[in-house]
Amino acid sequence: MKVLKFGGTSVGSSDSILKVKKIVEEQKEQLVVVVSAVGGVTDQLIKAANLAKKGENICFDVLSEVKEKHYNIIGELFPLDIAQTIKFKTDQLFDEVSTIIKGVYMLKEITEKSEAIISSFGERVSSFIISQLFEGGKLFESQKFIKTDKVFGKDTVDFEETEKRLLEVKDELVQVNVFPGFIACNKKDEVTTLGRGGSDYTAAIIAATYDAEVLEIWTDVNGFMTADPRIISRAYCIDKLSYSEAMELSHFGAKVIYPPTILPVYKKSIPILIKNTFNPEAQGTLINDEKEPLKDKKIKGISSIKDVSLLTIQGIGMIGVTGIAMRLFKSMAQENINVILISQASSENSISIVIESAVSKKAVKLVEKEFKAEIALNQVNNISVETDMAVIAIVGENMKHTTGISGKLFNSMGRNGVNIYAIAQGASELNISFVVKEKDLKKGLNTVHEAFFLSHFTVLNLFLIGTGTVGKMLIEKINNQSEKLLNENKLRLRVAGITNSRKMMLNPQGLVVNGILNDLMAEGEQANLDVFTQRVKDYNLANSIVVDCTANQAISEIYQGLLESNISVVTANKIATSSGYESYQKLKTTALNKGVKFLFETNVGAGLPIIGPLNNLVMSGDKILKLEAVLSGTLNYIVNTVDENKPLSEVILEAKEKGFSEPDPRIDLSGTDVVRKILILAREAGYEMEQSDIDVVPFVPQKYMDCASLEDFMKEIVEYDGAFEQKRKELANAGKKLRYGAKLEGGKATVGFIEIDSKHPFFDLEGSNNIILINSEHYKEHPMQIKGYGAGADVTAAGVFADIIKVANK
Numbered sequence: 001m002k003v004l005k006f007g008g009t010s011v012g013s014s015d016s017i018l019k020v021k022k023i024v025e026e027q028k029e030q031l032v033v034v035v036s037a038v039g040g041v042t043d044q045l046i047k048a049a050n051l052a053k054k055g056e057n058i059c060f061d062v063l064s065e066v067k068e069k070h071y072n073i074i075g076e077l078f079p080l081d082i083a084q085t086i087k088f089k090t091d092q093l094f095d096e097v098s099t100i101i102k103g104v105y106m107l108k109e110i111t112e113k114s115e116a117i118i119s120s121f122g123e124r125v126s127s128f129i130i131s132q133l134f135e136g137g138k139l140f141e142s143q144k145f146i147k148t149d150k151v152f153g154k155d156t157v158d159f160e161e162t163e164k165r166l167l168e169v170k171d172e173l174v175q176v177n178v179f180p181g182f183i184a185c186n187k188k189d190e191v192t193t194l195g196r197g198g199s200d201y202t203a204a205i206i207a208a209t210y211d212a213e214v215l216e217i218w219t220d221v222n223g224f225m226t227a228d229p230r231i232i233s234r235a236y237c238i239d240k241l242s243y244s245e246a247m248e249l250s251h252f253g254a255k256v257i258y259p260p261t262i263l264p265v266y267k268k269s270i271p272i273l274i275k276n277t278f279n280p281e282a283q284g285t286l287i288n289d290e291k292e293p294l295k296d297k298k299i300k301g302i303s304s305i306k307d308v309s310l311l312t313i314q315g316i317g318m319i320g321v322t323g324i325a326m327r328l329f330k331s332m333a334q335e336n337i338n339v340i341l342i343s344q345a346s347s348e349n350s351i352s353i354v355i356e357s358a359v360s361k362k363a364v365k366l367v368e369k370e371f372k373a374e375i376a377l378n379q380v381n382n383i384s385v386e387t388d389m390a391v392i393a394i395v396g397e398n399m400k401h402t403t404g405i406s407g408k409l410f411n412s413m414g415r416n417g418v419n420i421y422a423i424a425q426g427a428s429e430l431n432i433s434f435v436v437k438e439k440d441l442k443k444g445l446n447t448v449h450e451a452f453f454l455s456h457f458t459v460l461n462l463f464l465i466g467t468g469t470v471g472k473m474l475i476e477k478i479n480n481q482s483e484k485l486l487n488e489n490k491l492r493l494r495v496a497g498i499t500n501s502r503k504m505m506l507n508p509q510g511l512v513v514n515g516i517l518n519d520l521m522a523e524g525e526q527a528n529l530d531v532f533t534q535r536v537k538d539y540n541l542a543n544s545i546v547v548d549c550t551a552n553q554a555i556s557e558i559y560q561g562l563l564e565s566n567i568s569v570v571t572a573n574k575i576a577t578s579s580g581y582e583s584y585q586k587l588k589t590t591a592l593n594k595g596v597k598f599l600f601e602t603n604v605g606a607g608l609p610i611i612g613p614l615n616n617l618v619m620s621g622d623k624i625l626k627l628e629a630v631l632s633g634t635l636n637y638i639v640n641t642v643d644e645n646k647p648l649s650e651v652i653l654e655a656k657e658k659g660f661s662e663p664d665p666r667i668d669l670s671g672t673d674v675v676r677k678i679l680i681l682a683r684e685a686g687y688e689m690e691q692s693d694i695d696v697v698p699f700v701p702q703k704y705m706d707c708a709s710l711e712d713f714m715k716e717i718v719e720y721d722g723a724f725e726q727k728r729k730e731l732a733n734a735g736k737k738l739r740y741g742a743k744l745e746g747g748k749a750t751v752g753f754i755e756i757d758s759k760h761p762f763f764d765l766e767g768s769n770n771i772i773l774i775n776s777e778h779y780k781e782h783p784m785q786i787k788g789y790g791a792g793a794d795v796t797a798a799g800v801f802a803d804i805i806k807v808a809n810k
């Protein structure tokens, strides 16, 4: 035999009831079908009862709505003649409840008995209607079999009597036997109810009594999910759980079953199968007591509860005093306040409990009252309550005796800036629960889910600033590489925001990358850096990365706040790293302390790996003695391209068009770009330096730099074409070349021209290439040499892309 229970949504309309019919008719085994009331009906009945109690005659309208709802369902399910007969019988049931509601209305008073009759009425009607669907089906009135007794003022199932009565009719069972859920009767044969999760309970009691092979709970979800799918879009259905795991997950918010109701089947080891009425093909979740191999998933699911508060009682006078915890919990119990989580450090200096926020004020008053004497004596000095909190719990039997689970859990929280207020783990090691701010719940859940369920798959949430030469190429790379990254590196790049100086567009669910620039300009809102930054922070997404592909000062000023909010920064913009040493150092320290990344490899040499190898040398204990380099793609392109037919002014424009120069090429031609680069390298090599410490000879005379605009500059610089060509020719005649170099030696940096002959390692440096020679303690005689393309949209975007990927390497 199988017991199938269908919940309110499964019997919520004629369409869904037809699905139930199909599911039932497809079964070969003998069945007990337990049904809830039609979705929403129990609430309506309780509403009608409450209105009647207040003497409000709209209670009868509410009852009429309920009747109408059932009439519609009957009309849609059955042919006219049969429908008439069913309606007639249903009318009799409605007359019964209508009489009771009238009585309540007249007396403006409701008894426990009438309340039970009214609230369980929905199951009586739904079970009657559904029993008529099956040929030869039989309706059993649960109240005749499920017996309750008052235990401490609460209707509690009398298992002995219930079992006896159910077994008495076992031989009368047919193929399809319908029982209303939730409803029961006491010793005086007065109607009672089984409380929350009542229909599950009815089904579990019947399954246990008849030793059913399985209890199937048919609901509107595919089963237990790894996390709440409304919060974690990538949550998936768990195929197997142990009873304890299912109970833990349910306890912590997964509303698939109500834990106490499964006890009868748990005791008899009857498996429970959670199935979806609206997607019966889905495998569902099987709950039984089979142990899963230890190597299998340690964590089965993540649950969460929100709208809770953290109450903490603290005082030196609590240390070593017995009875403090007992008094705290007693004070909560007195007012039926449910304690969701308890945490106490071994110092005994404080105890924290989590309770529903709705009762937090009351709870504080109760604790203050209980510890009045201790407060007066300063033995208890603080009773605090943190509201807007949430509890996250990870659940899994195989966590037991497995090291590293909590390490991984809390490490992932820390890296994403999720502060943990309290932790609880029972000795059963089945559940680790911790308290976070409710605003961090989504991020926390995402982070845990990623860490334990999708560790083969990391999502990086990107916020792109700048859609110019480099930014545009980066978007192209993201678009082209995404699939490969997902398949080969298990990395998903999600662009959650994009802005340039004109428009911005954000969506925490991710934007469509293909055509994103057109969408930005067509549908984006007006750009506003403050709003953009605030939204990035407010979304609070795990693995958030802001990528700066601008040359803008204001953007560089948002990095500190972002890093402080646990958001990584990847930047091609050199302003932050080459501004004041203190702020540069602060950015790096903040990133380190917050466990996020601040990466700027493209600041020197574009796509060439220079900062990374330099860092590696320094970290390995090497000392950088000397750096000699050509660090400007633009200026190297100019010295390599200018000749008698191609004047300087023309080549400057060409370098800009080729994407080598800064947005304003004067930054290159003044030497500033190279100054910034050698400064960054000097700092990364361990020297505390400022831009003003660097001697610089500009690439073109200073007077041109003083032009009011770039346009003026381009006009004026033409007059310098001749002198520049003259110098180049003289050097060429002497077998020499001009390079614009940078040098760091003995803590002193210089930037300017160097004239070199063919023996010099920079002599053959072609096009826009860069070169750097690193002399260190380990590379003394033969310097480390890094050489290659030093500018250009493609290589720079590739460098930025590589930095983004590095963020995933934790």
Ligand SMILES: NC(=O)C1=CN([C@@H]2O[C@H](COP(=O)(O)OP(=O)(O)OC[C@H]3O[C@@H](n4cnc5c(N)ncnc54)[C@H](OP(=O)(O)O)[C@@H]3O)[C@@H](O)[C@H]2O)C=CC1
Residues within 6 Å of the ligand: 465, 466, 467, 468, 469, 470, 471, 499, 500, 501, 502, 503, 527, 529, 549, 550, 551, 552, 554, 555, 572, 573, 574, 602, 603, 605, 606, 633, 659, 660, 661, 662, 663, 790, 791, 792, 793, 796
């Ligand atoms: N080219 C290269 O070889 C290399 C470049 N870099 C660096 O890359 C950075 C970008 O260079 P490049 O792509 O050539 O520059 P572009 O001038 O082509 O693009 C700059 C982008 O920044 C946007 N922008 C400017 N101000 C703001 C603001 N306040 N808010 C939002 N967006 C803003 C611009 O918006 P809008 O489109 O509206 O104007 C534009 O999209 C520079 O810092 C450069 O030094 C680093 C290494 C090599």
Ligand SMILES: N[C@@H](CC=O)C(=O)O
Residues within 6 Å of the ligand: 602, 603, 604, 605, 606, 631, 632, 633, 634, 635, 660, 661, 662, 668, 673, 790, 791, 792
């Ligand atoms: N303008 C720079 C680009 C990279 O930083 C250069 O020309 O090297």
